[in-house]
Amino acid sequence: MxxxxxxxxxxxxxxxxxxxxxxxxxxxxxxxxxxxxxxxxxxxxxxxxxxxxxxxxxxxxxxxxxxxxxxxxxxxxxxxxxxxxxxxxxxxxxxxxxxxxxxxxxxxxxxxxxxxxxxxxxxxxxxxxxxxxTEDENKNWHDEMTDRRRKITGCLELARKLWEENPNLSYDQIYSHPVMRQYGNPSVFTKDSFQDWAKEYASELAKKGGRRKKSMK
Structure with a gap:
C-alpha cells in the first residue's frame, strides 16, 4: 500500500x-x-x-x-x-x-x-x-494507560468542564484553579505545555487571549 x-x-x-x-x-x-x-x-x-x-x-x-x-x-x-x-x-x-x-x-x-x-x-x-x-472494544483500556497518561487525560477533561462553566477564564487561571490543583494534577504539565495540550478544550476567549479576570483567591 x-x-x-x-x-x-x-x-x-x-x-x-x-x-x-x-x-x-x-x-x-x-x-x-x-x-x-x-x-x-x-x-x-x-x-x-x-x-x-x-x-x-x-x-x-x-x-x-x-x-x-x-x-x-x-x-x-x-x-x-x-x-x-x-x-x-x-x-x-x-x-x-x-x-x-x-x-x-x-x-x-x-x-x-x-x-x-x-x-x-x-x-x-x-x-x-x-x-x-468509535467505542473502544478493549474494556481494559484505562488500566493499560501509563500513570502519566491518566493524569494528562484527567487534567484535560477537568479543564474542559471548567471552561464550560466559565469560558472567561484564561489558560493560566484554569491551570491554577483551586479545583484543578485539588483534583486535576496540573503538575504533569508546565504552564506552556498545558496551553499546547489544552488548546482543543479551551474556550474561544481563552484561545484569543481575551481579557483576563482578576485572579481567584
Missing part, C-alpha cells in the same frame, strides 16, 4: 491543517494562518533534526549523515532551508512529504510535549478515508 493511501501516514500539508483545525482544500498557500505556519514549522524542524522520519512519494529521506545520503537529499535540504530561513514553501512539496502516525504521536508525547493531531488521537479510527468516533 502506498503511503498516500495508508491511514498510518499523512502529508505535512494534511497533518498541519488538522493540527491547526483548518481545511487543507480551503487554504490560500500565499496567505496561511499563524497556527498553520506553526504546525508546519514544528513538523519540518522535527524531520530536519531526525526526531521523526519522512517519506517523499514513498521514499524515505534524511536516513543518515553519509555523503551518499547528502547527494540524494540535497534537493530536500534546499526545500527545508527555504522554509526555515525564509518561510517559503511549495504546497505540492508539503503535500507529497509524509510522516508516520506512531512516530508523530511518540514525538508529541515524549519530546515536544504537545497534544497529537486530532486525526490521530486514540479514540478515532479511519474508515474509507474519514475519521470517525
Amino acid at each position: 502506498h503511503v498516500e493511501n495508508n491511514p498510518d501516514f499523512k502529508s505535512i500539508w494534511q497533518l498541519a491543517h488538522d493540527w491547526a483545525g483548518e481545511k487543507s482544500d480551503q487554504t490560500d498557500p500565499a496567505a496561511i494562518s499563524s497556527e498553520l505556519r506553526l504546525a508546519i514549522d514544528r513538523l519540518i524542524r522535527a524531520i530536519g533534526s531526525k526526531e521523526i522520519s519522512a517519506r517523499w512519494k514513498g521514499h524515505r529521506i534524511f536516513i543518515d549523515d553519509s555523503f551518499l545520503s547528502f547527494i540524494f537529499d540535497f534537493w530536500h535540504a534546499i526545500k527545508f532551508y527555504r522554509w526555515l530561513m525564509h518561510n517559503k514553501f511549495s504546497k505540492d512539496y508539503l503535500d507529497n512529504l509524509y510522516v508516520k502516525r506512531n512516530e508523530v504521536i511518540t514525538w508529541c508525547e515524549k519530546v515536544a510535549l504537545l497534544a497529537p493531531p486530532p486525526c490521530w488521537t486514540q479514540n478515532q479510527i479511519t474508515v474509507t478515508g474519514q475519521a470517525v468516533e
